[in-house]
Amino acid sequence: MGYSLRYRRRFLPRTLTDLSALVFMSVVIPAVYWFEVYVVAPTVYNQPLNILHTILGTYIVINIFGNFIAIIVVNTSTQGLLLPAQCVSAGTPGWHVCASCESTAPPRSRHCNTCRVCVLKKEHHCVFAGCCVGLANHRYFFIFLCLIYFFIFLCLxxxxxxxxSFLNACLSGPMWAASTCGQWFAWCCRRVAGVGAVPRHPLRLPLLHQRDGCLFMSVLVYYYTALLLTNTTTLENNTGKGNKHDHGRDYNLKVTLGERWYLTWVFPTLYSPLPCDGLEWSQRPAKTDKHKGK
Structure with missing residues (x-):
């Protein structure tokens, strides 16, 4: 049975920390977009390439905000679902009673003290969105993360x-003008040798921030991709309970990104149904010890 999308009634974050992070994200992304697309790109590229980069940057940012909004508005909690109470009394694996919600909770669901609800296949609480990432909005979170990484890399x-180009104009002596990497290497060699002083440039600070941001996002994308490919949540990974629901990469991709996982990057409104409802989870058969009994 698949999962039907539901939408939250309350969108605003419940804590000041979440609200501050949400406002920060909502301001920084448009500011970086404006600076890169309308200040930096026209200086770097000629008219045809500038138009191409403007279209690309605009599409990425619209896609980023589309997925960001979807993370916030999509309801991934157990509220409103008919949860069978007999599953707990019958000893069905994974089902438990949530004391805070005063209700039964399905396997892989966890209670969030900030959102005050139980979340289906809870991944983590995202402070930037002010809500939890779970079964229903995990797709939007992952695509949002990848698009942020790609956009920062493009800006870098x-x-x-x-x-x-600024360094090439400031430094005396021959430089490798044919390649950006060559210019960087030549500049580093000259700095190590103590030859010449490089004047400060207003772009130096954004460059350093984007470099650090790109490295940080690389780690995040790698971490969450590894979890996605094994159908493991952050909590399961941290507690050593991961890989129980790993049924191969194809199925794991569909559990998070939907049946049309290969198209989810196009736009958040693209239909990609999930293959499960979040109430029942089959576990991978435990490996038997071949030497047992010998």
């Missing part, structure tokens, strides 16, 4: 290209 390329 634009700024580094412009900054290298």
């Amino acid at each position: 390329m634009w700024v580094s290209t412009l900054y290298c």
Whole structure:
């Protein structure tokens, strides 16, 4: 049985920390987009390439905000679902009673003290969205993460290209003008040798921030991709209970991104139904010890 999307009635974060993070994200992304697309890119590229990069940057940012909004509005809690009470008394594996919600809770669901609800296949509580990431909105969170990473990487390329042009104009002596990497390498060699001083440039600070942001996002994308491919949540991974629901990469991708997982990056409104309802989870058969009994 698949999962039908439901939508939250309360969108605003419940804590000041979540609200601050949400406002920060809502301001920073448009600010970076404006700076990169309308200030940096026109300086780096000629008119045809500038138009192409403007279209690409605009599409990415719209897609980012679309997935970001979907994380917030999609309801991934157990509220409103008909949960069978007899599953707990019958000893069905994974079913338990949530004292806070005063209700039964299905396997892999966990209670969030901030959201004050039980979340189906709870991944974690996202402070930037002010809500939990679970079964229904995990797809939007993962695509949002990947798009942020790609956008920061794209911005880093634009700024580094412009900054290298600045270095090329400031430094005396021959430099490798044919390649950006060559310019960076030559500049590093000259700095190590103590030859020449490089004047400060307004782009230096954004360049350093984007470099650090790109490295940080690389770690996040790698971490959550590894969890996605094994159908493991953060809590299960941290408590050593991971890989119990690993049924192969194809199925694991569909559990998070839906049946049309290969198209979910196009736009958040693209239909991609989930293959499960979040109430029943089959576990991978335990490995038997081949040497047992010998």
